[in-house]
Amino acid sequence: MTRTKQTAKKSNGGSAPRVSLQVDTASAPAEENSTSDGRINRGDDKMEIDEMDDHNGFCIICRDGAESCEDNTLYLCDFCPRVTCRLCMEIPPGLDDAILEDNVTFICICCHISRQQHGKDRSPYYGFYHDGQPVSTFLRIKSTFEISMSSQLSAAPIIMIHLVLVDFEASSGSPFRFAYEYLRPYFPDGGIEYREIFYDIGSNAKALRYRASMRPLIKELKKQCVSDRIVFAISTHTD
Known part of the structure; x- marks a missing residue:
């Protein structure tokens, strides 16, 4: 079953709790090539659906979630952490309920293009599949995709630490800031x-x-740090 969650536009602050629906792994498109008519060829090895709890919080296409309404549905890709919002896809009329049925899986545009690049056959982007078959006609993307196909909008906690050499002029700002x-x-x-x-x-x-002055900061960060990622940048007088 296609998994969705509700989210607010990022400027509105916060995301509502997601709704994770059970997915039948047997119904997912396999990693093998798709045919020109959109069917998915299955081989001996089937691609596992990644049952992730850390899907991105914002649409990979518009990088937001709701341009014209307060709440918006995000469709969770069954093969990566990316999500796509309802407003960026032109879902054919009458399919809103059908795409939430059992054995329906969703593949984002990034995963689709990646498969096309590594496969022999080409097929339109259908997005939703039922038991390996396209649910309906091709899925039209209404917004402009402006970032790399390998990009993600991960909201995993992160700490950014900028080490600045004394007397370095940073009043005008820095790329890291x-x-x-x-x-x-x-x-x-x-x-x-x-x-x-x-x-x-x-x-x-x-x-x-310098080492002595850093000890209190390190202790503070250790107490409050739940971040999986720490990014360091160093600014000096060199280019």
Whole structure:
């Protein structure tokens, strides 16, 4: 069964609890090539559906979730963490209930294109499959896809630490700070932190003072850190 969840536009803050529906793994499109008429050829090995609980919180196409309404449905891809919102797809009339039936799986446009690039045959993007067969006609994407096919909009907690050499002019901003400001709206419930640390380790004495000053920060981050990812950037006088 196609899995969905409700989410609000990122500027509205927060996401509603997702609704995970049971998926029949036998009905999913296999990793083998699709035929020109859209059917999925199954081989001896079937691709496992990744039963992930960490699907992305925002649509991979519009990178949001609701341009014209407060709430919007996100369809969870059964083969990767990406999601696609209802507003970015032109689902044929009368199929809203059919695509939520048992044995219906959803494949995002990124996974579809990846399979096309690694396969011999080409087929339109159908999106929804029932027992390996397209549910209906091809699925039209209404928005412009502007990021890499390998991209994800992961909202997994992250800490960004910017090490800045003393006397380095950073008042006009830095690419690392810009990246943080760009990513912050994608964490409406928190989960992203930015720390700017000035350092000078030009001598042993300065290095010891720097190490001592970092101990309280490290302890603080360890207490509150639930992040799987820590990203460091270093700014110096060099290009």
